[in-house]
Amino acid sequence: xxxxxxxxxxxxxxxxxxxxxxxxxxxxxxxxxxxxxxxxxxxxxxxxxxxxxxxxxxxxxxxxxxxxxxxxxxxxxxxxxxxxxxxxxxxxxxxxxxxxxxxxxxxxxxxxxxxxxxxxxxxxxxxxxxxxxxxxxxxxxxxxxxxxxxxxxxxxxxxxxxxxxxxxxxxxxxxxxxxxxxxxxxxxxxxxxxxxxxxxxxxxxxxxxxxxxxxxxxxxxxxxxxxxxxxxxxxxxxxxxxxxxxxxxxxxxxxxxxxxxxxxxxxxxxxxxxxxxxxxxxxxxxxxxxxxxxxxxxxxxxx
Numbered sequence: 001x002x003x004x005x006x007x008x009x010x011x012x013x014x015x016x017x018x019x020x021x022x023x024x025x026x027x028x029x030x031x032x033x034x035x036x037x038x039x040x041x042x043x044x045x046x047x048x049x050x051x052x053x054x055x056x057x058x059x060x061x062x063x064x065x066x067x068x069x070x071x072x073x074x075x076x077x078x079x080x081x082x083x084x085x086x087x088x089x090x091x092x093x094x095x096x097x098x099x100x101x102x103x104x105x106x107x108x109x110x111x112x113x114x115x116x117x118x119x120x121x122x123x124x125x126x127x128x129x130x131x132x133x134x135x136x137x138x139x140x141x142x143x144x145x146x147x148x149x150x151x152x153x154x155x156x157x158x159x160x161x162x163x164x165x166x167x168x169x170x171x172x173x174x175x176x177x178x179x180x181x182x183x184x185x186x187x188x189x190x191x192x193x194x195x196x197x198x199x200x201x202x203x204x205x206x207x208x209x210x211x212x213x214x215x216x217x218x219x220x221x222x223x224x225x226x227x228x229x230x231x232x233x234x235x236x237x238x239x240x241x242x243x244x245x246x247x248x249x250x251x252x253x254x255x256x257x258x259x260x261x262x263x264x265x266x267x268x269x270x271x272x273x274x275x276x277x278x279x280x281x282x283x284x285x286x287x288x289x290x291x292x293x294x295x296x297x298x299x300x301x302x303x
Contacts, residue, residue, distance in 0.1 A: 040092035089256030123224035130223040
């Protein structure tokens with residue numbers, strides 16, 4: 001049956017409608033597939049840092065860096081979240097270096113300083129002012145001399161030599177140096193990381209206690225404020241002895257020689273009649289000079 005067309009009145013004009021054109025999105029509106037994560041982004045897992053991949057920054061106002069990420073937090077080895085506020089937009093390799101610096105260097109130093117401040121405050125709670133006297137017999141026995149040489153110094157040299165031998169020849173010393181050099185590699189070789197850390201801190205505390213006894217006999221009274229001035233001096237002696245603050249390199253004998261050199265420098269400051277300000281200036285200058293010398297030496301050996 002034929003289709004009937006509707007009748008159009010003669011006074012009505014028919015205007016044909018244009019055909020709809022297909023909507024073609026502009027290049028800015030095209031959503032491209034997200035690029036595959038770079039090797040750097042794959043290394044920055046959630047156990048290391050919290051990062052968000054960003055598109056490449058281009059254009060007239062862009063810096064043009066490749067592989068940018070937004071770093072919002074760094075995870076320490078103890079699973080503690082260190083927030084970056086506000087989040088930093090960095091190149092992925094820069095964010096990776098920053099995360100490893102916080103995990104490997106900054107976190108242990110911050111933990112050490114925090115514990116030091118806590119113990120210092122506890123000492124003031126126990127005794128807020130100098131009080132008490134050291135037994136004279138104990139002082140005389142510790143300060144006993146064999147001719148012109150103090151016996152305590154001979155004991156110090158003997159302990160340093162024994163510790164140096166254990167550090168170089170014993171398995172415990174090898175494990176300690178391995179953990180200091182590269183903790184992750186030491187863990188892969190079967191080294192008990194936690195046990196090695198605890199043992200190292202215990203030995204360090206025992207040696208510190210021996211030094212505290214020597215200081216106690218020199219002062220003669222109990223004073224919690226006396227140890228504050230030795231913080232920078234102890235770091236200076238260690239660095240002068242060739243020990244790396246990042247771990248993995250150091251000697252007990254070198255630390256003893258560094259302490260002897262530092263003592264002579266401080267005695268020279270007193271002998272010249274200079275103020276205490278110059279003691280801190282010389283200690284800081286010695287630390288910087290030692291760090292530069294050892295850094296240049298390691299680069300030369302590596303080349």
